[in-house]
Amino acid sequence: MPARALDAPVAHLARPHRPVLVAGTLAELTGPTQGQVELPLRLWWNPHRAFNLGEHTMLLWMYENVLREAVRIDELRDHLHGPTLVRLWPELNLPRGVRAAWEARHPALRHAARAA
Numbered sequence: 001m002p003a004r005a006l007d008a009p010v011a012h013l014a015r016p017h018r019p020v021l022v023a024g025t026l027a028e029l030t031g032p033t034q035g036q037v038e039l040p041l042r043l044w045w046n047p048h049r050a051f052n053l054g055e056h057t058m059l060l061w062m063y064e065n066v067l068r069e070a071v072r073i074d075e076l077r078d079h080l081h082g083p084t085l086v087r088l089w090p091e092l093n094l095p096r097g098v099r100a101a102w103e104a105r106h107p108a109l110r111h112a113a114r115a116a
Contacts, residue, residue: 012101020101021070026082026108033081037062043069043079063088067098086112 012020023029031037038050044065051062066079089112092099103110 012097012104018071020098021073021076022101022105023073023076023080024105026085026106028077029080029082029085030077031079031081033084037079039065039079040075043075059084060088060091060093064092064094067092067094067102085109089113090115 032053034053036050036052039062041049044062051058053059053062063080063085066075070076070079086108089109099113103113
């Protein structure tokens with residue numbers, strides 16, 4: 001029986017023509033939790049690519065950019081930390097597609113958003 005449009009998986013987009021990449025588990029996100037992190041040019045094309053994770057607004061900004069721009073799973077694993085992502089989730093300014101894709105895969109994020 002041919003698949004109908006309603007049966008097709010929903011493709012969430014970070015922005016036009018950019019599908020959202022979602023980690024399989026939050027536990028695999030083992031990125032840094034403190035110090036300075038310099039994002040690669042591919043993830044952040046500003047000449048000042050270092051983020052001080054001790055500054056809350058910089059931490060949020062870095063997570064938002066990685067979640068929007070990552071196209072390889074290692075970019076998520078290297079820069080995001082699962083428990084930190086859950087803690088920050090309600091505060092992150094993300095496109096609807098990014099938020100929907102991550103919450104669909106990880107109910108802990110959906111619960112964190114509701115608890116806020």
